[in-house]
Amino acid sequence: MNTFEISAEAGWKDICAVEDIPVLGSRVVKAARGGDIAIFRNADNEVFALHDKCPHKQGPLSQGIVHGRQVTCPLHSWKIELDSGNAVAPDVGCTKPFAVKVEGGRVLLKV
Amino acid sequence: MKKMKLVMIGNGMAGCRTLEELLKLAPDLYDITVFGAEPHGNYNRILLSPVLAGEMTLPEIMLNDLDWYRDNAITLHAGKMVTKIDRIKRRVIAADGTEAEYDRLLIATGSTPFIPPIPGADLPGVLAYRDIGDTEAMIEASTKYKHAVVIGAGLLGLEAANGLMLRGMSVTVVHLADWIMERQLDKPAADMLQASLEAKGMNFLLSKQTEGLVRGESGRVGAVRFKDGMEIPADLVVVAAGIRPNFALAESAGIYCGTGRARGIAVSDTLQTVTDPRVYAVGECVAHRGIAYGLVAPLFEQGKVCANHLANFGIGRYEGSVTSTKLKVTGIDVFSAGDFSGGPDTEDIVLHDKQGGVYKRIVIRNNRIVGSVLYGDTADGSWYFQLMKDGQDIHEIRDHLMFGQNHLGDAGHKGENKAAAMADTAEVCGCNGVCKGTIVKAIKEKGLFTLDEVKKHTKAASSCGSCTGLVEQILASTVGGAYQAVSAHDKPVCGCTELSHGDVRKAIRDHKLLNIPDAMETLSWKTPNGCSTCRPALNYYLISTWPHEAKDDPQSRFINERAHANIQKDGTYSVVPQMLGGVTTPAELKRIAEVAEKYKVPTVKVTGGQRIDLLGIRKEDLPHVWKDLGMPSGHAYGKSIRTVKTCVGAEHCRFGTQRSMAMGIDLEKMLFGMWSPHKVKLAVSGCPRNCAEAGIKDVGVIGVDSGWELYVAGNGGIKTEVAQFLCKVQTREEVMEYSGAFLQLYREEGFYLERTVHYVERVGLEHVKKHVLENAESRKALFERLLYALQDAKDPWAERYAADAVPAVRREFEILEA
Numbered sequence: 001m002n003t004f005e006i007s008a009e010a011g012w013k014d015i016c017a018v019e020d021i022p023v024l025g026s027r028v029v030k031a032a033r034g035g036d037i038a039i040f041r042n043a044d045n046e047v048f049a050l051h052d053k054c055p056h057k058q059g060p061l062s063q064g065i066v067h068g069r070q071v072t073c074p075l076h077s078w079k080i081e082l083d084s085g086n087a088v089a090p091d092v093g094c095t096k097p098f099a100v101k102v103e104g105g106r107v108l109l110k111v
Numbered sequence: 112m113k114k115m116k117l118v119m120i121g122n123g124m125a126g127c128r129t130l131e132e133l134l135k136l137a138p139d140l141y142d143i144t145v146f147g148a149e150p151h152g153n154y155n156r157i158l159l160s161p162v163l164a165g166e167m168t169l170p171e172i173m174l175n176d177l178d179w180y181r182d183n184a185i186t187l188h189a190g191k192m193v194t195k196i197d198r199i200k201r202r203v204i205a206a207d208g209t210e211a212e213y214d215r216l217l218i219a220t221g222s223t224p225f226i227p228p229i230p231g232a233d234l235p236g237v238l239a240y241r242d243i244g245d246t247e248a249m250i251e252a253s254t255k256y257k258h259a260v261v262i263g264a265g266l267l268g269l270e271a272a273n274g275l276m277l278r279g280m281s282v283t284v285v286h287l288a289d290w291i292m293e294r295q296l297d298k299p300a301a302d303m304l305q306a307s308l309e310a311k312g313m314n315f316l317l318s319k320q321t322e323g324l325v326r327g328e329s330g331r332v333g334a335v336r337f338k339d340g341m342e343i344p345a346d347l348v349v350v351a352a353g354i355r356p357n358f359a360l361a362e363s364a365g366i367y368c369g370t371g372r373a374r375g376i377a378v379s380d381t382l383q384t385v386t387d388p389r390v391y392a393v394g395e396c397v398a399h400r401g402i403a404y405g406l407v408a409p410l411f412e413q414g415k416v417c418a419n420h421l422a423n424f425g426i427g428r429y430e431g432s433v434t435s436t437k438l439k440v441t442g443i444d445v446f447s448a449g450d451f452s453g454g455p456d457t458e459d460i461v462l463h464d465k466q467g468g469v470y471k472r473i474v475i476r477n478n479r480i481v482g483s484v485l486y487g488d489t490a491d492g493s494w495y496f497q498l499m500k501d502g503q504d505i506h507e508i509r510d511h512l513m514f515g516q517n518h519l520g521d522a523g524h525k526g527e528n529k530a531a532a533m534a535d536t537a538e539v540c541g542c543n544g545v546c547k548g549t550i551v552k553a554i555k556e557k558g559l560f561t562l563d564e565v566k567k568h569t570k571a572a573s574s575c576g577s578c579t580g581l582v583e584q585i586l587a588s589t590v591g592g593a594y595q596a597v598s599a600h601d602k603p604v605c606g607c608t609e610l611s612h613g614d615v616r617k618a619i620r621d622h623k624l625l626n627i628p629d630a631m632e633t634l635s636w637k638t639p640n641g642c643s644t645c646r647p648a649l650n651y652y653l654i655s656t657w658p659h660e661a662k663d664d665p666q667s668r669f670i671n672e673r674a675h676a677n678i679q680k681d682g683t684y685s686v687v688p689q690m691l692g693g694v695t696t697p698a699e700l701k702r703i704a705e706v707a708e709k710y711k712v713p714t715v716k717v718t719g720g721q722r723i724d725l726l727g728i729r730k731e732d733l734p735h736v737w738k739d740l741g742m743p744s745g746h747a748y749g750k751s752i753r754t755v756k757t758c759v760g761a762e763h764c765r766f767g768t769q770r771s772m773a774m775g776i777d778l779e780k781m782l783f784g785m786w787s788p789h790k791v792k793l794a795v796s797g798c799p800r801n802c803a804e805a806g807i808k809d810v811g812v813i814g815v816d817s818g819w820e821l822y823v824a825g826n827g828g829i830k831t832e833v834a835q836f837l838c839k840v841q842t843r844e845e846v847m848e849y850s851g852a853f854l855q856l857y858r859e860e861g862f863y864l865e866r867t868v869h870y871v872e873r874v875g876l877e878h879v880k881k882h883v884l885e886n887a888e889s890r891k892a893l894f895e896r897l898l899y900a901l902q903d904a905k906d907p908w909a910e911r912y913a914a915d916a917v918p919a920v921r922r923e924f925e926i927l928e929a
Contacts, residue, residue: 015929020922027925028730044639063674063678063730064670065647072642072643074678076574077573077643079643109929
């Protein structure tokens with residue numbers, strides 16, 4: 001059934017209300033396949049989505065502290081750019097970002 | 112908005128450091144133009160000696176190459192010497208006619224070598240030792256000529272002599288004074304240094320006054336003649352008789368440059384020239400409070416303050432520096448700092464092992480270190496230097512002082528005095544597997560100067576931090592005099608602010624700041640919402656300073672404190688229920704067993720704190736696990752009270768003198784819900800056999816027949832620290848009051864992530880005794896403040912599984928579907 005809904009909305013899936021994500025916080029989204037996705041909300045109410053795995057040792061980024069447009073991984077404090085998924089220098093690595101948008105107060109994730 | 116124009120004259124280390132600091136603070140405030148007389152970018156002048164000695168190459172010592180100027184949109188006029196400053200029209204003019212206008216001018220013209228007025232000083236083959244040009248000329252001369260004479264046996268002279276010697280020349284060092292480096296060393300150390308340089312093949316002529324330099328047949332210098340008639344051959348003469356601030360340009364522009372011995376561009380504590388507030392000056396050209404500094408560390412401090420004012424932040428004052436010296440001659444370790452001239456009111460502690468090549472002298476006045484000279488074993492130099500700068504009373508550690516910080520049992524591996532001798536393959540950071548060679552390489556290749564930079568680039572010392580001291584030593588021995596250890600309590604909290612932990616604490620108290628956004632705004636935070644380093648610290652300072660008033664921000668807490676469980680490497684969590692004093696019941700054990708089976712908990716473990724740990728629980732299961740357990744949180748995850756470990760005590764033990772289990776339970780109940788700068792562990796033993804290991808706890812209580820002994824600031828962690836005896840008390844109530852007062856003092860004064868052992872080391876046990884022992888009023892007030900802060904502490908687990916839990920709290924554990 002899910003697959004039908006997704007195609008109907010051209011690949012955008014309604015996840016939750018923006019208010020359901022705490023400011024400077026995140027929520028975990030269980031994806032059908034490919035592992036968890038972390039969605040973040042920063043102080044400017046921007047919403048981002050990343051694969052919930054740090055490129056370093058696969059720490060769950062959703063559990064990190066959000067600041068500016070970055071999140072700090074809870075395991076070994078790598079900083080990851082929320083928009084690109086790139087690790088902040090001097091660390092090197094990348095986490096897969098997902099397209100996400102806010103419409104009418106709802107968070108839509110491209111799946 | 113139109114940008115202001117900033118012009119910098121001089122393209123050296125002090126000036127460029129100032130620009131770097133400025134760009135960090137206010138990247139878009141200025142259009143920046145730089146004039147440099149040398150045709151290069153900015154290089155590390157300190158490392159010219161290793162270049163001369165053939166240990167490094169020029170590209171290796173570049174700090175800011177031309178790309179750096181381009182990337183930061185800085186106009187660089189390299190090779191153009193500014194000849195005029197027009198302060199009326201606010202512009203500078205270079206020798207080739209290039210002009211630049213300024214709104215702010217930064218003069219960083221450095222210093223010029225002092226050439227004594229001796230006949231023949233202008234002959235070909237006579238050089239100063241100051242820049243890349245001089246270094247290249249010396250290297251070239253060493254390939255063609257045999258005899259080199261260095262005039263001046265100061266730091267620079269000896270480094271030049273060493274380099275020339277390594278390049279195959281026969282070198283004689285001539286010196287006016289009776290011993291070498293007389294400004295940095297006393298005679299015994301200088302004699303030892305001279306002997307070891309002589310053993311390497313260097314020649315010395317001391318107490319010699321040069322009369323003139325004699326022209327050789329080729330027209331080049333050929334010999335040096337002394338007042339006593341002696342003459343020695345010389346194809347190359349390097350004059351290293353000191354440096355003088357280069358202020359001619361500034362003075363010609365009417366800027367006051369001091370008189371007499373205090374010559375140099377006169378600046379205020381904000382690094383503005385006293386003559387013209389639009390004009391700033393930093394570096395060796397400056398005389399601040401009459402002192403011109405010739406070492407890099409003070410110049411960097413000046414740069415930092417200057418940048419802050421240029422960026423319109425207006426905080427920070429430069430109030431002068433205490434300097435230390437390190438000689439960069441491979442294989443020879445010399446360190447000196449402060450005033451070691453001695454005198455009737457000073458006393459010396461001296462260790463002198465001529466055969467072993469070790470000399471250490473510490474000069475003390477009024478129980479404070481005022482100077483030190485070290486030869487052969489300099490590992491503790493930075494420690495003595497820090498004690499000296501802090502003006503710390505050393506009478507308590509006096510008998511250990513000479514044996515170094517290691518001997519003191521300082522926390523961490525700080526005093527493992529072996530950085531220089533370590534092999535490159537030796538592991539320094541055991542957490543991240545970083546070896547010495549990796550650190551040295553990063554320091555050299557990336558031009559790192561600070562501990563923070565090394566941490567970022569190599570990850571060394573970035574986890575548990577126990578190797579911090581060792582990394583600092585490697586940094587010090589790699590960059591030499593350029594490195595100055597910043598004591599942790601002066602360091603800014605993080606890159607988001609210039610303020611130290613102490614400053615932040617004080618401001619939160621003084622301005623009654625109650626939430627993080629207000630604190631960041633009042634304290635001019637540089638980032639919009641801080642980072643993972645400063646936010647948890649701020650949050651702790653707020654709630655500990657203003658309990659029941661400040662707003663606790665879960666998003667500014669590390670995940671463990673937000674989820675009230677301990678995150679594991681695979682992203683699952685561990686659950687440790689409270690077990691007061693390590694005492695449990697069959698009913699509790701049954702419930703734990705049932706929960707472990709129901710949730711298929713993969714590992715059940717007894718912890719070191721006498722509790723039971725359920726490991727491998729999924730986050731979404733946490734509230735259910737807690738509810739099924741029906742036990743309160745053990746706070747095994749927080750910077751908070753952890754546990755009170757107890758022995759069996761007089762309740763059962765045939766040796767027990769006091770009821771330790773009951774005391775432990777009472778203490779743990781009292782401290783329930785206590786957040787602290789770092790984790791806090793207690794133990795109570797019922798007799799001096801001390802089976803609860805109270806000697807390595809933040810607060811250790813040991814029952815004796817006549818009462819209780821209290822110990823504080825022990826640590827069983829990274830480096831074992833034995834707790835220090837605080838006092839002996841009679842009653843249960845006194846145990847609660849004294850240990851509570853100590854913990855409250857730590858809660859109010861400790862810096863975030865500072866264990867009690869480090870806190871007490873910083874403030875001194877005397878300070879603790881003053882507040883907790885000697886002044887009953889202060890003790891009672893502390894104790895009351897602790898009880899007030901802990902009043903109505905709620906079990907965080909129950910708050911989260913309760914049927915009426917706030918949705919926002921509940922959401923933390925709920926997963927969304929895609």
